[in-house]
Amino acid sequence: MKRIPILLSVIVLMFGILAGCSSSTSERSNEADSNSETIDLTWYYPVNVGGTITEVIDKYAKDFNHGGIKVNGKNVTVTPVYSGNYDETMTKVQTAIKNGKSPDLSVQLSVDLFQIKNSIIPLDDFIKNDYEAQEMVGDFFPGFMKNAQTDGKTWSIPFQRSTVILYYNKDMFKEAGLDPETPPTTWEEVIEYGKKLTKKGQWGIELPATISGYWIYQALYLQNSDSNMMSDDGKEVYLNTDEAKEALQYWVDLNNKHKIMPEGVLDWSTVPTDFIEGKTAMMLTTTGNLTNVKNNANFDFGVAFLPGNKRVATPTGGGNFYIFKDTSEERQQAAFEFIKWITEPTRAAEWSMNTGYIATRQSSYETEALKEYVGAFPQAKVAMEQIEFANKEISVYEQGKIQKIIHDALQAAINGADVNETLDKAQAEAEATLKAYQ
Amino acid sequence: MNRLISISTYILALLWALPFLGIVFMAFKDSSEQGYSLTFRNFIDAWNAAPFGQYYLNTIIIVIAILSVQLITITLAAYAFARMNFIAKGFTFMLILIQIMIPSDVLIYPNSNTIAQLGIYDTKLATTIPYFISAFGIFLLRQTFKGIPYELEEAAKMEGCSRLQIIRNVYIPLAKPTYLAFGLISVSTQWSNFLWPLIITDSDENRPLTVGLSMFAKASDSGAQWGIVCAGTLFIIFPLLLAFLLFQKQFVSSFMQSGIK
Numbered sequence: 001m002k003r004i005p006i007l008l009s010v011i012v013l014m015f016g017i018l019a020g021c022s023s024s025t026s027e028r029s030n031e032a033d034s035n036s037e038t039i040d041l042t043w044y045y046p047v048n049v050g051g052t053i054t055e056v057i058d059k060y061a062k063d064f065n066h067g068g069i070k071v072n073g074k075n076v077t078v079t080p081v082y083s084g085n086y087d088e089t090m091t092k093v094q095t096a097i098k099n100g101k102s103p104d105l106s107v108q109l110s111v112d113l114f115q116i117k118n119s120i121i122p123l124d125d126f127i128k129n130d131y132e133a134q135e136m137v138g139d140f141f142p143g144f145m146k147n148a149q150t151d152g153k154t155w156s157i158p159f160q161r162s163t164v165i166l167y168y169n170k171d172m173f174k175e176a177g178l179d180p181e182t183p184p185t186t187w188e189e190v191i192e193y194g195k196k197l198t199k200k201g202q203w204g205i206e207l208p209a210t211i212s213g214y215w216i217y218q219a220l221y222l223q224n225s226d227s228n229m230m231s232d233d234g235k236e237v238y239l240n241t242d243e244a245k246e247a248l249q250y251w252v253d254l255n256n257k258h259k260i261m262p263e264g265v266l267d268w269s270t271v272p273t274d275f276i277e278g279k280t281a282m283m284l285t286t287t288g289n290l291t292n293v294k295n296n297a298n299f300d301f302g303v304a305f306l307p308g309n310k311r312v313a314t315p316t317g318g319g320n321f322y323i324f325k326d327t328s329e330e331r332q333q334a335a336f337e338f339i340k341w342i343t344e345p346t347r348a349a350e351w352s353m354n355t356g357y358i359a360t361r362q363s364s365y366e367t368e369a370l371k372e373y374v375g376a377f378p379q380a381k382v383a384m385e386q387i388e389f390a391n392k393e394i395s396v397y398e399q400g401k402i403q404k405i406i407h408d409a410l411q412a413a414i415n416g417a418d419v420n421e422t423l424d425k426a427q428a429e430a431e432a433t434l435k436a437y438q
Numbered sequence: 439m440n441r442l443i444s445i446s447t448y449i450l451a452l453l454w455a456l457p458f459l460g461i462v463f464m465a466f467k468d469s470s471e472q473g474y475s476l477t478f479r480n481f482i483d484a485w486n487a488a489p490f491g492q493y494y495l496n497t498i499i500i501v502i503a504i505l506s507v508q509l510i511t512i513t514l515a516a517y518a519f520a521r522m523n524f525i526a527k528g529f530t531f532m533l534i535l536i537q538i539m540i541p542s543d544v545l546i547y548p549n550s551n552t553i554a555q556l557g558i559y560d561t562k563l564a565t566t567i568p569y570f571i572s573a574f575g576i577f578l579l580r581q582t583f584k585g586i587p588y589e590l591e592e593a594a595k596m597e598g599c600s601r602l603q604i605i606r607n608v609y610i611p612l613a614k615p616t617y618l619a620f621g622l623i624s625v626s627t628q629w630s631n632f633l634w635p636l637i638i639t640d641s642d643e644n645r646p647l648t649v650g651l652s653m654f655a656k657a658s659d660s661g662a663q664w665g666i667v668c669a670g671t672l673f674i675i676f677p678l679l680l681a682f683l684l685f686q687k688q689f690v691s692s693f694m695q696s697g698i699k
Contacts, residue, residue: 042640047653047654052483052486052487054487054488054653055486055487079640081640081641082649082653083636084633084636084649084652085652088633088636088637088652091546091633091637092636092637095546095547095550095637096637098547098550098551099550099551099553099554099559100554101554101559273664292663
């Protein structure tokens with residue numbers, strides 16, 4: 001029987017060590033602050049553009065915490081918490097809310113709105129009584145506010161926003177006898193240029209069809225149609241219109257008929273790598289990639305508006321700030337103060353230069369730093385100018401499922417399925433999914 | 439014939455090693471240069487992207503804590519299922535077997551709910567506690583215990599051993615290869631566990647290596663930065679790799695004996 005005490009003591013010791021390691025950090029909770037002197041906000045943020053971005057975020061937090069911003073006489077501080085990519089952030093946020101551990105604010109996709117609408121607060125009350133906030137909202141590019149508003153209310157504030165743009169390799173353009181300063185502006189020109197650019201070991205263009213592939217498809221959809229692919233209230237989608245079918249057919253034909261794009265489904269994250277390594281002369285992807293391409297491409301490259309068809313168009317994309325419901329009013333106010341602070345024009349400009357995302361404030365482009373940056377690197381301006389032609393990104397109830405339906409259809413068509421049938425099927429599936437919300 | 443076998447072994451070994459060699463190749467490649475030039479920049483960039491020193495320590499603590507508790511719980515449970523008689527034994531064992539089939543991601547919400555009720559959100563205990571009992575380990579060890587001749591237990595009883603002494607002196611020594619095999623599986627699973635720690639912890643003091651790696655491995659908007667991802671992967675798997683190389687013989691023989699492939 002001698003062994004029992006040893007066993008027990010090992011177990012006790014184990015728990016002891018674990019508890020000891022953790023006790024210091026578990027204090028940071030939502031309830032404890034009503035009497036204390038500081039309000040410490042928890043901010044969940046995803047990383048979508050590479051590791052060093054956490055350094056920038058940490059620096060923001062440090063600056064803010066020393067900034068002495070007060071709400072009700074209490075100092076406001078913020079603790080940024082890395083929460084994976086956008087999907088994982090959603091899981092983390094939802095888990096935390098269900099368990100009563102709601103963060104104060106988060107950055108999530110602007111299109112996640114309908115999925116978390118029950119857990120967040122509209123921001124109109126904060127904006128209404130605050131001159132600075134009104135100025136802020138008025139200063140955002142109007143295109144970026146489209147996904148933030150529904151039911152006549154504003155639910156989120158733009159932070160890291162993007163559009164789809166065309167990247168092209170100027171050296172390859174020269175080699176193929178094309179003018180490197182005039183990228184293609186229409187679908188026909190894409191095909192025409194693509195044919196000249198395609199040769200052994202080099203493709204004309206690449207369009208990714210995974211991860212955010214639905215978004216690239218939405219760009220084609222918008223260029224081919226006067227209306228968007230979903231209703232504003234997020235309850236209906238229109239996937240099998242004639243325009244939708246033509247857009248998908250165009251995508252499929254880039255490989256099948258015109259042979260200017262590699263065969264099969266192209267992966268979201270390897271398309272930029274292909275571009276940097278010179279395997280494709282053009283690509284469509286997010287502006288979020290700009291800094292990556294700039295740092296790693298050892299050739300002269302250009303970016304341009306998306307080639308249009310019936311019109312020039314792109315969806316917006318990227319992440320917004322949300323403030324959660326399950327915290328005190330004081331904390332919500334503090335969170336709003338933080339959002340105001342971090343979206344100030346100079347910081348929005350800095351964030352844009354660090355990431356390649358578009359600076360969300362119009363006046364950011366009048367700051368010295370960004371002016372200088374754009375002067376030396378005019379590519380940074382293209383995405384901003386394109387916002388004029390930006391439309392709402394698809395944002396619906398059951399966002400994840402609808403995205404999957406679109407991806408499945410897209411990938412099936414690329415792999416040889418009939419475009420008509422595929423989209424009819426997708427529409428039927430989407431209608432069944434959204435039935436509960438009609 | 440022998441020659442053919444040994445040649446095909448080498449070919450297979452090379453095929454298995456290819457992905458790893460690819461990682462090593464990319465990790466040292468300078469992506470901004472044409473052709474291949476050696477660089478350590480990827481490692482420096484990757485290491486600086488997150489507090490990896492802290493994460494290393496956390497991962498080691500988490501892995502060791504889980505394995506230690508698991509070894510105790512699975513030994514006792516496996517013995518009970520192998521040698522003791524109690525009501526609903528078969529049914530209980532079935533329940534445990536079913537648990538092997540449930541993917542742990544499905545349990546994130548119910549588990550996190552328990553963690554919240556225990557008041558240990560964002561602690562190392564929260565990261566480890568759901569894994570304290572391993573259904574797979576119980577199953578594996580029970581099979582091994584069943585294969586040990588009952589006469590040995592009887593002999594030990596005759597000598598006046600208590601139950602725990604029997605387990606300690608008869609079963610555990612004879613099941614060593616199984617323990618080693620299970621230990622390897624447990625450590626490598628926990629070493630690469632990602633989603634649960636990400637969701638249940640907020641602070642750097644409690645987060646493991648995988649969370650750090652995901653910062654650049656999953657950054658889909660900036661394209662695949664193979665160099666940094668591979669460098670990060672390499673220094674994260676390095677301790678496991680080293681351990682495997684050092685104890686290779688024991689591992690292989692333990693897998694042979696315990697019948698896991």
